[in-house]
Amino acid sequence: MFENLTERLSKSLRSITGQARLTEDNIKDTLREVRKALLEADVALPVVKAFIEKVKERAVGQEVSKSLSPGQQFVKIVQQELEQIMGEANETLNLAANPPAVILMAGLQGAGKTTSVAKLARYLKEREKKKVLVVSADIYRPAAIKQLETLAGEVAAEFFPSSTDQKPIDIANAAIAHAKIQFFDVVIVDTAGRLHVDDDMMSEIKELHAGINPVETLFVVDAMTGQDAANTAKAFGDALPLTGVILTKADGDARGGAALSVRHITGKPIKFMGMGEKVDALEPFHPDRVASRILGMGDILSLIEEAEQKIDKEKAEKLAKKVKKGKGFDLEDFRDQIQQMKNMGGMAGLMDKLPGMGQIAEVAKNGAAEKEMGKLEALINSMTPYERRKPDMISGSRKRRICAGSGLQIQDLNRLLKQHKQMQKMMKKMGNKGGMSKMMRGLGGMLPPGMGGGGMPPRF
Known part of the structure; x- marks a missing residue:
């Protein structure tokens, strides 16, 4: 996410970070580069x-001249203004209404609206402990109704059936009446999308909005459309009293134009970001964390939250006890670690949120890391339980059998055994102490060749 913008801004700001004194000239040059970087990012x-005006105003004032490290103060100003543009803090959903709280989803066709309904239902069920009902008022695409039914099954949310011969307002009212009887906390209403903003679409969704009076009206928009996303959101915002925006496909948005433009142009907060196709790939939008990621400073808070949600606590505790007792770290444990990492978005997802990992995260995104982890998993799966527990016993004939079973080469297996040894040593060193920093230093050994397996790069 935001790779191009991060790279350009990092380069522009690096020249000024170490400056002992800021002058109008060096500020002007840096701001010119920052301006170019933002325009290229489709902001x-x-x-x-x-x-640029706000940063310039603050940078040439007392704030910087009195600072002990003006360069770093300048970067801090850039970060604060990025946060300001995106909305300062995360704005949560306002569900303080007599149950059921109704959420209306709007957006163009292909923006990921129906998928976002399912993702939001899952988020509300798991994080907010709400009982959620989903319904499709898209009477133009029978496939959309079927798609929502399938996705509702995946996220274990209840689906209210509808058909193409009904009116959207009747569908929504019937779902809300059912939700009242069955004591649902939230009803999420999916609506029809169009390929562009048109009068028919707007009058239909206005009528629907007036008829059900939702507590939240969320506009779903594709981040990859750049500043067009902000313009479309504005068109909808002029027609409907929007309460927020869900930015989809943000994981594929290398530029970041939409995230930086939507709030400023529409005045509506971005409440969530879709970070992939899986039904759990929805993150609350935190402007401060996103600004930190854009400037290559990582996002440790989101990483911790994700770990709490996705890491198998039982397995983690079992491993911790095992290591404490000095029983070592076998290949079964190694495979578990690989699977946990995959649950957290793989190597690329992990690196994206770690401070100073910009360049490595870049390389990780080309799929080399995922491919490498897939190889390791295939090799471990090809072993017998005895071999996984006693990797030192893997000899010539065993090696040949494991490689034949996984379709890989002897050198791949040798690399796995070497990496496992490194992880084993690291676990032994951690002993009773543990700690993220030691764990991250050890991650270097797991990176495939050419990805900087020699440890952490310097922070930006």
Whole structure:
């Protein structure tokens, strides 16, 4: 996410970070580069102008001149203004209504609206402990109703049936009446999308909105459409009293224009970001964390939250006890670690949130790390339980059988055994102490060749 913008901004700001004194000249040069970086990232021009003006105003004032490290203070100002443009803090859903709280989803066709309904239902069930009902009022695409039914089954949310011969308002009212009887906390209403903003679409969704009076009206928009996302959101915002935006496909948005433009142009907060196709790939939008990621400073808070949600606590505790007792770290444990990492978005997802990992995260995104982890898993799966527990016993004939079973080469297996040894040593050193920093230093050994397996790079 935001790879291009992160790279350009890091380069622009690096030249000024170490400056002992800031002058109008070096500020002007850096701001010119920052401006170019934002425009190339497809950030809307009014947003770029406002951002540059504010940074310039603060940078040439007392705030920087009195600072002991002006360069770092300048970077701090850039970060704070990025946060300001995106909305300062995460704005949560307002579900303080007599149950059921109704959420209306709007957006163009292909933006990921129906998938976002399912993701939001899962989020509300798991994080907010709500009983959720989903319904499709898209009477133009029978496939959309079927798709929502399938996705509702995946996320264990209840689906209210509808058909193409009904009116959207009747569908929504019937679902809300059912939700009242069955004591649902939340009803999420999916609506029809169009390929562009048109009068028919707007009058239909206005009528639907007036008829059900939702507590939240969320506009779902594809982040990869750049500043067009902000313009479309504005068109919807002029027609509907939107309460927020869900930015989908943000994991594929290397530029970041939408995330930086939507709030400023529409005045509506981004409440969630879709970070992949899986039904659990929905993150609350935290402007401070996103600004930190854009500037290559990582996002440790989101990483910790994700770990709490996705790491198998039982397995983690079992491993910790095992290591404490000095029983070592076998290949079964190694495979568990690989699977946990995959649950957290793989190597690329992990690196993206770690401070100073910009370049490694870049390489990780080309799929080399995932491919390497897939190889390791295939090799371990090819072993007998005895071999996994006693990797030192893997000799010539065993090696040949394991490689034949996994379709890989002897050198791949040798590399796995070497990496496992490194992890084993690291676990032994951690002993009773543990700790993220030691764990991360050890991760270097797991990186495939050419990905900087020699340890952590310097922080930006």
